[in-house]
Amino acid sequence: MKKVFLLWAVFCFISLKSQNKQVLYNFAGLPQTLLLNPGSEINYNFHVGIPLFSGISAEIGSSGFSLANLFADDGININDKIETILKRLTTQDYGKLYAQVEVLNAGFRVDHRTYLSFGFYTEIDAFGYYPKDVFTLLNEGNSGYLNNNFLFSQIVYKLDVLGVLHFGASHQFTEKLTLGARFKVYSSAVNMRSKNNTGSFVTVAGRENAYKHIFSDINIISNSSGLIRNDEFLNSAGDYLQNVFLGGNLGIGFDLGITYRINENLEFSGSILDIGFIHHTKDISNITAKGSFAYEGIQFQFDNNQNYINDIEARFKRELVIAENERSYVSLRPIKMNAALMYRFGDKITRKFDNYFTKDFYTDAAGVQLHTVFRPLRPQVALTAFYQKSLTNNLQTKVTYTVDDFSVSNIGAGISAQFKNVNLYGLVDNILSYRDLSKANNISLQLGINLIFN
Amino acid sequence: MKSPKTISFLVSLYLLTSCSDSLDFSQLKEYVYKSKFTTSLIYFKVNPSEFTESIGGASISSISDEIKFKDFQTDLLESVLARIDLKANIENGSNNTLILEITFLNRSKDVVFETKSREIAANTLFNYFLIIDLHQHPEILDTTYLNYKITLENDSNRSDALNAGREIELNSSMDVYIEAKL
Numbered sequence: 230m231k232k233v234f235l236l237w238a239v240f241c242f243i244s245l246k247s248q249n250k251q252v253l254y255n256f257a258g259l260p261q262t263l264l265l266n267p268g269s270e271i272n273y274n275f276h277v278g279i280p281l282f283s284g285i286s287a288e289i290g291s292s293g294f295s296l297a298n299l300f301a302d303d304g305i306n307i308n309d310k311i312e313t314i315l316k317r318l319t320t321q322d323y324g325k326l327y328a329q330v331e332v333l334n335a336g337f338r339v340d341h342r343t344y345l346s347f348g349f350y351t352e353i354d355a356f357g358y359y360p361k362d363v364f365t366l367l368n369e370g371n372s373g374y375l376n377n378n379f380l381f382s383q384i385v386y387k388l389d390v391l392g393v394l395h396f397g398a399s400h401q402f403t404e405k406l407t408l409g410a411r412f413k414v415y416s417s418a419v420n421m422r423s424k425n426n427t428g429s430f431v432t433v434a435g436r437e438n439a440y441k442h443i444f445s446d447i448n449i450i451s452n453s454s455g456l457i458r459n460d461e462f463l464n465s466a467g468d469y470l471q472n473v474f475l476g477g478n479l480g481i482g483f484d485l486g487i488t489y490r491i492n493e494n495l496e497f498s499g500s501i502l503d504i505g506f507i508h509h510t511k512d513i514s515n516i517t518a519k520g521s522f523a524y525e526g527i528q529f530q531f532d533n534n535q536n537y538i539n540d541i542e543a544r545f546k547r548e549l550v551i552a553e554n555e556r557s558y559v560s561l562r563p564i565k566m567n568a569a570l571m572y573r574f575g576d577k578i579t580r581k582f583d584n585y586f587t588k589d590f591y592t593d594a595a596g597v598q599l600h601t602v603f604r605p606l607r608p609q610v611a612l613t614a615f616y617q618k619s620l621t622n623n624l625q626t627k628v629t630y631t632v633d634d635f636s637v638s639n640i641g642a643g644i645s646a647q648f649k650n651v652n653l654y655g656l657v658d659n660i661l662s663y664r665d666l667s668k669a670n671n672i673s674l675q676l677g678i679n680l681i682f683n
Numbered sequence: 684m685k686s687p688k689t690i691s692f693l694v695s696l697y698l699l700t701s702c703s704d705s706l707d708f709s710q711l712k713e714y715v716y717k718s719k720f721t722t723s724l725i726y727f728k729v730n731p732s733e734f735t736e737s738i739g740g741a742s743i744s745s746i747s748d749e750i751k752f753k754d755f756q757t758d759l760l761e762s763v764l765a766r767i768d769l770k771a772n773i774e775n776g777s778n779n780t781l782i783l784e785i786t787f788l789n790r791s792k793d794v795v796f797e798t799k800s801r802e803i804a805a806n807t808l809f810n811y812f813l814i815i816d817l818h819q820h821p822e823i824l825d826t827t828y829l830n831y832k833i834t835l836e837n838d839s840n841r842s843d844a845l846n847a848g849r850e851i852e853l854n855s856s857m858d859v860y861i862e863a864k865l
Binding site: 307308311371438439535536 | 708717854859
């Protein structure tokens with residue numbers, strides 16, 4: 230039972246997804262914006278991130294409930310709270326957690342049009358919808374739900390722990406158009422996923438006996454790689470670490486990006502990220518359940534020679550086949566898309582970059598951004614309005630307002646400060662929730678230190 | 684620079700003073716997992732003619748059958764089982780009184796829990812309902828065999844009673860109450 234609850238808790242709190250970095254997108258020319266749009270315009274000659282500290286991102290969220298709903302010290306019985314939450318959850322609710330740490334991030338200008346960048350980051354990226362029917366069946370049992378179909382199709386989750394080696398180029402083709410691309414090599418340390426499941430369980434009035442229990446058209450598949458070797462869980466941190474650093478299941482992918490200056494003030498930018506796949510071949514454990522099974526009880530024959538339980542077990546195994554295999558499989562990366570329209574205004578500043586080129590900047594900018602990530606049931610969309618301002622040559626700020634699945638009052642803020650060649654930045658999302666973090670459905674932040682040389 | 688400093692100060696102050704309602708994670712210790720599962724159990728349909736008449740006895744004869752549970756099934760339930768409700772509908776279509784006995788036996792076939800035998804008059808329908816509280820009867824967790832025994836009483840004046848009666852039908856189910864603390 231503890232295991233069941235643990236799984237439930239893990240699913241609730243460690244269900245994960247990739248992050249919408251709406252404050253970071255297109256902000257202050259930070260090197261990290263290249264990871265969100267490889268076609269970003271870069272206005273410096275060389276950058277290198279402080280290893281392990283150049284880019285730290287984290288996000289946790291749940292669209293169904295907050296920590297306060299569950300653990301607030303409010304005198305309400307915990308059983309009642311759990312029951313209330315489970316009743317309120319819908320099949321569209323999901324949980325997420327995201328973490329990314331840049332191990333290395335560097336780049337340099339080749340000429341006044343081309344900027345190359347490369348690096349390596351580790352990422353936890355996972356996502357899961359709450360399987361309401363399964364939770365209800367486990368938590369309450371079937372007694373109160375006769376004739377109710379419990380659907381296994383609601384089991385949809387994905388967890389990735391991986392390292393990504395990347396190399397990208399941003400090239401300004403004309404004064405107006407900059408295009409970029411980034412090639413990625415993925416090294417998956419852990420992958421778990423289950424999707425496209427079918428089947429149901431129902432208890433109905435029986436014909437021969439009081440009730441009939443029916444498993445219909447079950448087809449459940451759960452894949453994992455990097456977790457189990459020779460029927461035992463890998464418990465060495467070294468194994469996982471080695472797999473993150475290109476020792477794991479490998480894959481490739483790429484990002485594409487564009488920046489287009491429509492006129493002096495108006496700019497469009499967009500990107501499509503993680504068009505790629507990972508081929509999982511090592512430490513695979515796939516579990517499948519397929520078939521149908523109906524059970525109406527045990528029919529006594531009164532010959533005293535029957536082993537009824539064995540007979541039922543054998544029939545169950547025959548009709549609802551549960552099997553394990555170690556076949557390789559391919560997982561697609563969740564594709565993300567960004568698009569933004571930005572209008573620059575305010576004071577105009579012209580900067581000269583070595584002997585290469587000069588560029589005009591404005592102190593203020595405002596616009597809208599759209600972020601989409603493609604998920605198994607439906608794409609998740611977030612729409613952001615933003616305003617950014619250069620307070621001085623070395624200090625830039627950005628404020629965002631985002632509407633997404635979690636909230637219609639998501640305000641984010643970011644600051645980027647340059648002290649000579651040292652750049653510090655910090656960005657937080659859902660800033661209103663900081664009044665009471667426990668009630669937040671979603672919290673995210675990014676921070677880092679870079680060395681930037683103009 | 685006054686403006687940036689002010690903004691930085693305000694932002695820092697806001698983040699540093701951000702707070703959360705006091706959360707009490709120890710509440711999980713109070714969490715009691717409770718669920719109720721309903722499952723079909725035994726059913727049969729038997730013709731009175733399958734009972735053999737014994738000469739001069741009070742009963743005609745009895746028939747019985749049993750389920751043998753596997754060890755892991757009882758082990759699994761041992762720590763979480765709180766209560767069992769046993770429900771059965773018995774239609775005694777025979778012309779004789781029927782006695783139903785349900786007995787819980789351990790691995791050595793010793794009785795660990797014996798239910799009160801039920802007498803069901805000829806041609807009647809009987810609803811059987813038994814609540815077994817595991818806290819009061821923990822011995823039931825030693826059950827390996829569940830035995831059903833049906834006896835037909837020799838209370839019919841008709842010599843062809845066994846052949847004349849209709850079938851004896853039973854269907855049954857069980858509500859299993861599970862309770863577990865973390």
